[in-house]
Amino acid sequence: MKAASYDAYAADNARLRFGDVPDPRVGPGEVLVEVRAAGVNPVDWKVMAGGLDPMIEAVFPVVPGWDVAGVVTGAGPDTPEFANGDEVIAYARMPIVRHGTFAEYVAVPAGFLARRPVALDWAQSAGLPLAGLTALRMLNRLEVGPGDVLLVYGASGGVGSVAVQLGRERGARVIGTASARNHDFVRTLGAEPVAYGDGQTARLRDLAPGGVTAVADCVGGQLDTTLAVLAFGGRHASIADPAVGRHGGSSIWTRPDGAALTELAGLADQGVLTVEVSRIFPLPEVAAAFDASRTGHTRGKIILIP
Structure with a gap:
């Protein structure tokens, strides 16, 4: 072949x-x-x-x-x-x-x-498969649900875009970082876009003055911002920064899982996920x-x- x-x-x-x-x-x-x-x-x-x-x-x-x-x-x-x-x-x-x-x-x-x-x-x-299973595993670990304010770093990427949709499906308010050219796309997924780069922490504080309750880091290198905007008792996880484990967060690694993938396929067929x-x-x-x-x-x- x-x-x-x-x-x-x-x-x-x-x-x-x-x-x-x-x-x-x-x-x-x-x-x-x-x-x-x-x-x-x-x-x-x-x-x-x-x-x-x-x-x-x-x-x-x-x-x-x-x-x-x-x-x-x-x-x-x-x-x-x-x-x-x-x-x-x-x-x-x-x-x-x-x-x-x-x-x-x-x-x-x-x-x-x-x-x-x-x-x-x-x-x-x-x-x-990989993006969806990673996002699902991360949101399950974070126990995202109604009333949460979920911050997704890299909201326009493969994993981040799925995490945004899953967060919205679970009833959370979702904020997503992305480049300006992807803000309209992030809005279509159901998140409030925030530009990354200089001033990101201040922009996030303005949008969520009470802090965010859950953080899904899909890009890495965001720990300082996470600790600055995370509400008391909040949860955070990363697929790209093992250091989160030293600060109360979870480092996410995904394994093959046909049952979980069937769940994601079902959400796609319901029109919840694309x-x-x-x-x-x-x-x-x-x-x-x-x-x-x-x-x-x-x-x-x-x-x-x-």
């Missing part, structure tokens, strides 16, 4: 290739998915740079990618949940980095999969997709199409 791959760690795209790789094996409890779309996440190129090597082993050559939307075309033993032709999505991170989703086919454990939401197209569906897709690249242009992701200024998700 055709796939993107790299044969050694690299901080840039120097080792990244597109071409023929062996077809994936499909083991017990796994299904074979024909990839229709794959979501690009910053972790994909960070893994390629060796950023997770201390905790996750890589077996080269590595096919990158953890998000997928596709069609079931085969199954290993003990997979009664799915049949050929089923349209599915998954956050397909495995214990070893080797066989990813930036390929024509990928083998995925059945427990990672959910039915694809019919309200989303293929590209949107592929952008939901996924913004900023750019779509053909799979052979994975290097360009990585470069776009590295800018850190993407609205919503970047998607690859085989």
Whole structure:
């Protein structure tokens, strides 16, 4: 099959290739998915740079990618949940980095999969798994509910835009930081936009003089502002700043979870949740997709199409 791959760690795209790789094996409890779309996440190129090597082993050559939307075309033993032709999505991170989703086919454990939401197209569906599960896990950890004032850093990004929508669905007032060009988009999601950068803390205090009760940090580097605007008894969590744990917050890491992904797909089909897709690249242009992701200024998700 055709796939993107790299044969050694690299901080840039120097080792990244597109071409023929062996077809994936499909083991017990796994299904074979024909990839229709794959979501690009910053972790994909960070893994390629060796950023997770201390905790996750890589077996080269590595096919990158953890998000997928596709069609079931085969199954290993003990997979009664799915049949050929089923349209599915998954956050397909495995214990070893080797066989990813930036390929024509990928083998995925059945427990990672959910039915694809019919309200989303293929590209949107592929952008939901990791971002959606991360946002859901963060808001569950924060116990966001009615009466909360939720601050989301990076409200226009992949994780942040989902966190905003989930916060609104739970009855919270949501404030979201974003660049000025994304303020209208943040408003459409249901949040009150605030420009990041110099003066951010003062602007947040003006908007929420009593403080915010929950903070979802989707960008990192915001701890000083968080501690300055957090109300007494407030909760905070970050996906990008482990230091929050030393200040009463939670550092969030997300694991594959088909049941939670099914919950998110249901919210999409109810019209509560959508996924913004900023750019779509053909799979052979994975290097360009990585470069776009590295800018850190993407609205919503970047998607690859085989």
